[in-house]
Amino acid sequence: MLSAEGGIFATVAGRYSSTPNMDVFLKGHAGDMLRVDRQGRTEHVDHAALTLGLAVQPEIITDIAGMPGFRGKGLLGRLLYALPESNIGRRRINLPAPPAEVVSRYDTQLQNLVNALYDWDDPARLQLTPEADAELLALETRTEPRLHPETGDLGHLADWAGKYIGAVARIAGLLHLAADVDNGWRTPIGADTMRAAIRLGEYFTAHAVAAFDAMGSNPDQHAARDVHAWIERTKPERFTVRQLFSKLPRSTFPKVADLEAPLDLLEQHGWIRRLPDPERTGPGRRPSPTYLVHPDLCGTGAQPPSTPPETADPSNRSTGHVRSPVKTATRSKEMLTLAEVCAEIKISRSTFYEWRAKGCAPKCYKIDNGEIRVSRDDLNQWWSERRDAA
Numbered sequence: 001m002l003s004a005e006g007g008i009f010a011t012v013a014g015r016y017s018s019t020p021n022m023d024v025f026l027k028g029h030a031g032d033m034l035r036v037d038r039q040g041r042t043e044h045v046d047h048a049a050l051t052l053g054l055a056v057q058p059e060i061i062t063d064i065a066g067m068p069g070f071r072g073k074g075l076l077g078r079l080l081y082a083l084p085e086s087n088i089g090r091r092r093i094n095l096p097a098p099p100a101e102v103v104s105r106y107d108t109q110l111q112n113l114v115n116a117l118y119d120w121d122d123p124a125r126l127q128l129t130p131e132a133d134a135e136l137l138a139l140e141t142r143t144e145p146r147l148h149p150e151t152g153d154l155g156h157l158a159d160w161a162g163k164y165i166g167a168v169a170r171i172a173g174l175l176h177l178a179a180d181v182d183n184g185w186r187t188p189i190g191a192d193t194m195r196a197a198i199r200l201g202e203y204f205t206a207h208a209v210a211a212f213d214a215m216g217s218n219p220d221q222h223a224a225r226d227v228h229a230w231i232e233r234t235k236p237e238r239f240t241v242r243q244l245f246s247k248l249p250r251s252t253f254p255k256v257a258d259l260e261a262p263l264d265l266l267e268q269h270g271w272i273r274r275l276p277d278p279e280r281t282g283p284g285r286r287p288s289p290t291y292l293v294h295p296d297l298c299g300t301g302a303q304p305p306s307t308p309p310e311t312a313d314p315s316n317r318s319t320g321h322v323r324s325p326v327k328t329a330t331r332s333k334e335m336l337t338l339a340e341v342c343a344e345i346k347i348s349r350s351t352f353y354e355w356r357a358k359g360c361a362p363k364c365y366k367i368d369n370g371e372i373r374v375s376r377d378d379l380n381q382w383w384s385e386r387r388d389a390a
Contacts, residue, residue: 065215077159
């Protein structure tokens with residue numbers, strides 16, 4: 001089932017029956033027996049198999065988390081996610097068509113694969129070489145501690161990460177058959193193919209973390225990230241709400257009032273500070289509120305992360321200083337948000353997730369709402385290890 005829309009999720013959630021019915025998706029993933037009883041007829045499939053490929057808007061990822069039973073029954077844990085960065089506004093126009101020989105070879109290989117396997121009554125059992133088996137076993141050994149509910153970075157994704165090894169094995173099988181359409185089912189999967197599958201698995205792990213993070217976040221957080229991204233991109237030392245509103249897309253912020261919550265959230269985290277409103281000296285429109293930007297974000301105070309900028313007296317807003325979101329190392333109990341960590345390291349969220357999937361990111365903690373936190377001590381230690389390695 002291939003679709004450019006996410007309407008199938010509404011159907012699964014019970015659009016026509018008022019009761020969620022996802023048996024065909026759950027059993028089609030595992031190849032289990034499927035039996036459907038309807039008034040006057042019964043359908044029976046010994047080994048159900050279903051391929052699902054959907055290209056949906058990011059909002060759909062957020063919506064499906066709230067659909068009844070989708071996570072509890074394991075549907076969300078069976079999907080592989082990819083959240084590519086939008087290239088709208090940066091797309092290359094009028095690209096040349098793919099070479100004819102590439103298109104022809106792809107079409108031929110795909111038809112040959114279908115023709116070679118479609119009439120099989122029994123499943124083709126793919127074997128692993130000892131080297132490939134060792135690669136998969138090593139991956140499983142590395143992954144298991146990451147599933148621990150308290151200390152593992154994938155503990156909050158146990159429903160998805162518990163199926164991660166199986167997903168990698170499936171990817172390896174697909175790569176193996178695609179590389180040798182005629183005889184792939186006769187030969188074992190090699191170590192190089194398994195390593196390629198593991199690399200793809202790391203990609204899907206990073207994107208699964210991002211997808212489930214989006215499912216658990218709220219609209220104010222998304223809006224705050226959009227505002228933060230604008231500040232990081234344009235690097236103003238100060239801005240008014242009216243200026244900000246004129247630069248942001250109306251599809252996301254239809255009204256000026258929609259900026260109140262994200263600005264308040266950014267101020268709570270210390271990235272901006274609202275200046276006192278000037279006294280009104282006559283009639284006319286009230287001046288638009290003005291915000292100062294933290295020096296690390298606007299580029300005027302680039303300092304090493306281990307030496308945070310001086311923190312001004314919070315009671316003196318006229319000094320022009322902004323409270324630093326980065327505290328000194330003596331306050332070891334401080335927990336940083338993911339946005340703060342990414343800003344300090346100067347990487348994107350997707351890069352952080354990729355590092356985390358590879359086990360080379362700072363140690364993370366998951367709080368009750370599913371968000372990620374990093375302790376100041378752990379981040380300082382991470383920086384220290386990077387300096388030692390250099």
